[in-house]
Structures are given as C-alpha cells and as structure tokens.
Amino acid sequence: MYKLSESRRDFLKKITTLGVMGTTAYLRSSASMAAPSGTLATRLQGKVVSRDDTAYETWRQAMVWQKAKANRYPDLIVQARSEADIIEAVNYAREHTLKIAIRSSGHNAAGTSLRNGGMLLDISHLRDFKIDAEKKLAHVQPALWCEQLVYEAGKYGLSFPAAHCPSVALGGYVLGGSVGWNHAAWGGAATHSIRAMDVITADGEKVRASATENPDLYWAGRGAGPGFFGVVTKLELELYPAPKNIISSMYIHPLNGLATVTETLENLLKLKDERVEILLLFMHNPQAPKDLPEEEAKICFVGVNAFAESEQQAKQMLRPFAESELSSKSVFKVEYQPSNFSKLYHPENVDSGYGRYGVDTEWTNDLSASLHAVADHFKKTPSIRTHIVAAPAMNTQLHDDACFSRIGDHFIGTYLLWDDEKDDDSNYAWLDETNRILAPFSEGHYVNETAGDRFPQRYQDCYSPKNWQGLEQVRKKYDPQKVFHSFLGND
Numbered sequence: 001m002y003k004l005s006e007s008r009r010d011f012l013k014k015i016t017t018l019g020v021m022g023t024t025a026y027l028r029s030s031a032s033m034a035a036p037s038g039t040l041a042t043r044l045q046g047k048v049v050s051r052d053d054t055a056y057e058t059w060r061q062a063m064v065w066q067k068a069k070a071n072r073y074p075d076l077i078v079q080a081r082s083e084a085d086i087i088e089a090v091n092y093a094r095e096h097t098l099k100i101a102i103r104s105s106g107h108n109a110a111g112t113s114l115r116n117g118g119m120l121l122d123i124s125h126l127r128d129f130k131i132d133a134e135k136k137l138a139h140v141q142p143a144l145w146c147e148q149l150v151y152e153a154g155k156y157g158l159s160f161p162a163a164h165c166p167s168v169a170l171g172g173y174v175l176g177g178s179v180g181w182n183h184a185a186w187g188g189a190a191t192h193s194i195r196a197m198d199v200i201t202a203d204g205e206k207v208r209a210s211a212t213e214n215p216d217l218y219w220a221g222r223g224a225g226p227g228f229f230g231v232v233t234k235l236e237l238e239l240y241p242a243p244k245n246i247i248s249s250m251y252i253h254p255l256n257g258l259a260t261v262t263e264t265l266e267n268l269l270k271l272k273d274e275r276v277e278i279l280l281l282f283m284h285n286p287q288a289p290k291d292l293p294e295e296e297a298k299i300c301f302v303g304v305n306a307f308a309e310s311e312q313q314a315k316q317m318l319r320p321f322a323e324s325e326l327s328s329k330s331v332f333k334v335e336y337q338p339s340n341f342s343k344l345y346h347p348e349n350v351d352s353g354y355g356r357y358g359v360d361t362e363w364t365n366d367l368s369a370s371l372h373a374v375a376d377h378f379k380k381t382p383s384i385r386t387h388i389v390a391a392p393a394m395n396t397q398l399h400d401d402a403c404f405s406r407i408g409d410h411f412i413g414t415y416l417l418w419d420d421e422k423d424d425d426s427n428y429a430w431l432d433e434t435n436r437i438l439a440p441f442s443e444g445h446y447v448n449e450t451a452g453d454r455f456p457q458r459y460q461d462c463y464s465p466k467n468w469q470g471l472e473q474v475r476k477k478y479d480p481q482k483v484f485h486s487f488l489g490n491d
C-alpha cells in the first residue's frame with residue numbers, strides 16, 4: 001500500500017545518497033515533487049490530483065479497469081475535459097519535465113497508462129462523436145466506447161470492426177492494431193480503418209495525420225498503441241455497411257475431444273466465407289458438477305457468427321458447420337440463433353471478465369499444433385475463470401502506411417482471470433508456462449494484449465525489426481525530448 005510519508009523519506013534518502021549527477025537525474029525524473037500542480041488546476045476545466053492529495057490513491061486505482069492495480073505511482077493525475085485541457089497539460093508537463101502517459105478507458109491489461117513518476121493524462125471524458133453517413137466516416141473522440149460506436153453507426157446502416165467488449169475505448173484499441181467483430185471482412189485489424197487523426201504533439205501543437213498530412217505520424221499512429229508519442233484527440237474512422245442479419249451457432253466438445261474440433265475446423269476454414277467469424281475457447285464448463293476432476297471439466301467451445309445480408313445467406317454460411325462433425329460429435333449445440341450486436345456484446349450466462357486480469361497473445365500460422373500443444377497444460381489452470389481464445393483465419397493484410405507489422409493466420413489469446421491477490425504468483429507462473437509452450441508456433445504478439453509489464457521485450461516482438469526501428473525514428477522527430485513515455489519498460 002502506498003504511503004506518502006514513506007515515499008518522501010525515500011526521496012530524501014535518495015537525494016543524500018546519490019552523487020550530484022545522480023541527484024540531478026532523480027530530480028528531473030521526479031520533478032513534480034517540486035512542481036506547483038496548483039497552477040495547472042487553475043488553467044483547466046478538468047481535475048488535477050497530486051500525490052499528496054488525500055484522494056490520490058482512489059484516483060490512481062480508478063485509472064486501471066481491472067482489479068490488479070500495478071504498483072506504479074504517477075506524480076500527477078490530470079483528468080482533461082477538453083482538447084484545450086490536453087494542450088495545457090502537455091505544455092505543463094513538458095515545462096516541468098513530467099513524462100506523460102495517456103489513458104482512454106484504462107483497459108490495457110498491463111496497465112500501460114500507470115507509470116512511476118510523471119503525469120497520467122486521463123482523457124476518458126472525451127467521448128463526442130459524429131457519424132457522416134454519406135462519406136461512411138465516424139469522427140470520434142478517443143474515449144468513446146466501442147459498443148456506442150457500433151450502436152450509433154448502426155442507426156445509419158453502418159458498422160465498425162469494434163472490440164468484442166462493450167466498454168473498451170476506441171483510443172487504445174484502434175491505435176494498437178485491434179481485432180474486432182467481423183474484422184476479416186472489414187479491412188482486417190481495425191487500425192487500418194483509421195483515415196485520419198488529430199494529435200497533440202510534445203510541443204503542444206495540434207497536428208492532423210493522414211495518408212497525405214504528416215504521413216509518418218499517421219504511419220506510427222496506426223499500430224504503435226501503448227508506445228505512441230502524442231495525444232490523439234480525434235479519430236476519423238472508416239465505416240462499413242452493417243450486416244442486415246447476424247446468425248450464430250455454437251458447439252461444445254470435451255477438451256479431450258479436441259482432435260475432432262481441429263480436424264473439422266481445418267477443413268471448414270478452407271471453405272469459410274470471410275463474413276463468418278469463429279471464436280474458439282478453452283474454458284471451464286460452468287455447469288460441471290463440483291466433484292468432477294478439474295481436467296474433465298474443461299471444454300472446447302466454438303462460437304460461429306455469420307454477418308450477412310439476409311437470413312437465408314447467413315444460414316447458408318453456417319450450414320457447412322452444421323453438416324460437419326463439429327455439430328454431429330458435439331456434446332451440446334445451439335444452431336442458427338438470430339443475433340445482433342447487442343446480444344453479441346451482452347451474452348447471457350457469461351463471466352463478465354472482471355477480476356484480477358492478465359493476458360498474453362500469439363499470432364500463429366499453425367492453429368491445430370498450437371492448440372494441441374497447450375491443451376493438457378490448460379487442464380491445470382490455477383483459476384477456473386481463465387480461458388484461452390483462438391480467432392482462426394485472421395485477415396492477414398499488412399499495409400506500408402501502418403507500423404502494425406506482425407500478424408499470423410490465427411490469433412491465440414490467453415486470458416488469466418482470478419480473484420485473490422494471494423494467487424497472483426501461481427497464475428502468472430501458469431501464463432509464463434503457456435507462453436513457453438506456444439513460443440515455437442509464434443509469429444509474434446499483439447501489442448494491446450501482451451504481458452509487457454513483466455516482459456518488456458515482448459513489445460519489440462510485436463513489430464517487424466524494420467518497423468520497430470522506424471517507430472523510434474519517428475518518435476525522435478516528434479518527441480525529441482521524450483515528453484511521452486515509450487512502451488512500458490522500454491523508456
């Protein structure tokens with residue numbers, strides 16, 4: 001638990017034990033200890049919370065969506081209410097040598113917006129939007145939630161490959177790559193659907209980045225995610241014709257019957273329409289009797305959604321699944337269920353996903369081998385809430401005008417979920433073993449969902465070597481004084 005007095009004592013001790021050079025460096029990195037944050041508060045519509053504020057710890061904890069709050073302590077938390085607030089905050093931070101970290105909705109599992117020292121700039125109130133139906137564009141502020149964009153665009157018969165969780169903000173999501181609903185048919189990773197963005201740069205200037213304006217900044221914004229060096233205040237996103245019909249089927253197999261699932265899927269993937277999205281989960285059967293041995297309670301769930309023009313077309317897209325062993329050998333199935341985005345966002349009887357949370361991901365070109373390699377290990381999860389999610393058949397397009405540069409045919413995400421802090425070590429150890437097992441099949445990781453808090457090198461492994469270097473060059477151009485934090489652990 002954070003105690004101000006201890007921190008101050010520690011600060012004074014460090015000053016007296018460091019040499020002159022070290023003292024200067026420490027003072028620079030802890031500038032806010034002396035920074036008159038009060039003067040900033042008078043210039044903002046929003047809120048400024050410093051470390052000696054009694055509400056500091058409540059604010060700090062609220063910055064991270066999940067329950068496990070990293071032990072990192074920004075010197076100032078600034079909650080902006082407007083773009084003008086953001087410009088004031090960036091100028092203030094630069095003048096007082098407070099390194100900036102940005103938060104849209106705080107969903108990043110590694111807690112990338114929570115850093116030691118500096119300013120945490122919370123822009124979660126910037127949620128305005130405008131839909132330009134004629135041009136099929138959404139103009140959104142970055143803290144708008146994914147579900148709201150889908151809902152608002154839907155009013156005009158349009159949609160967006162938004163995140164599968166309703167409350168994830170578009171900011172961190174689209175900047176980092178993004179695997180969303182119906183992604184394969186809608187341009188692949190949603191970062192490719194950014195058409196332009198307004199960015200407040202390190203010198204407090206507002207610049208527009210697009211394919212024709214500051215194209216290097218545009219390139220960096222499309223994929224840098226938690227390593228981006230500017231505050232994105234507006235996103236111009238391409239919208240797509242919404243499906244008129246969404247129909248879903250689901251199949252459950254015992255995990256011991258995985259071979260049937262993978263063999264069938266390998267064949268179905270060859271025929272699959274790109275508007276069919278499959279999500280395969282390794283999970284604990286919530287209906288398993290309590291006395292059933294853990295490993296027998298593990299199941300493989302396959303959900304299939306068809307995003308179609310008509311009911312008939314959707315059913316046609318799902319028929320190969322219904323006619324396969326995925327259906328005939330399942331222990332439970334529900335087929336051809338009418339659905340919509342509201343149902344997809346709020347499924348019944350599904351774990352809300354809220355708790356202590358850790359995640360890591362792999363792009364792979366060998367789905368079956370990866371899943372078989374990790375299946376036995378999954379039977380030993382320390383928490384029955386943990387699950388592995390595979391999204392087969394990604395749209396693997398990469399673009400020269402986006403730094404997003406790692407993808408594989410399939411996505412595998414390991415989502416740790418548990419409740420009690422005393423179980424942290426066993427859960428992280430299990431995740432690390434999962435990563436070790438999956439490593440031989442990995443083409444890299446997804447920057448928005450990787451355990452960079454414990455393994456900072458993983459951020460580099462989210463990019464091609466060329467784009468990782470390119471990103472550092474563009475960073476130097478737009479943020480030479482390092483006003484913004486880089487990737488967690490890579491500062």
Ligand SMILES: Cc1cc2nc3c(=O)[nH]c(=O)nc-3n(C[C@H](O)[C@H](O)[C@H](O)COP(=O)(O)OP(=O)(O)OC[C@H]3O[C@@H](n4cnc5c(N)ncnc54)[C@H](O)[C@@H]3O)c2cc1C
Nearest residue numbers: 104105106107108112113164165171172173178179226232
């Ligand atoms: C329950 C849940 C479900 C999820 N589902 C999906 C999913 O379906 N598909 C998917 O791809 N991902 C998904 N994610 C992962 C999600 O994309 C990342 O967690 C992402 O970082 C969240 O964005 P955020 O803005 O909320 O994060 P924050 O924690 O607020 O920010 C993360 C980082 O993004 C950067 N950032 C955020 N906003 C800005 C901005 N305006 N300007 C500049 N930099 C900014 C900052 O560096 C910040 O450190 C999910 C996460 C959770 C917790």
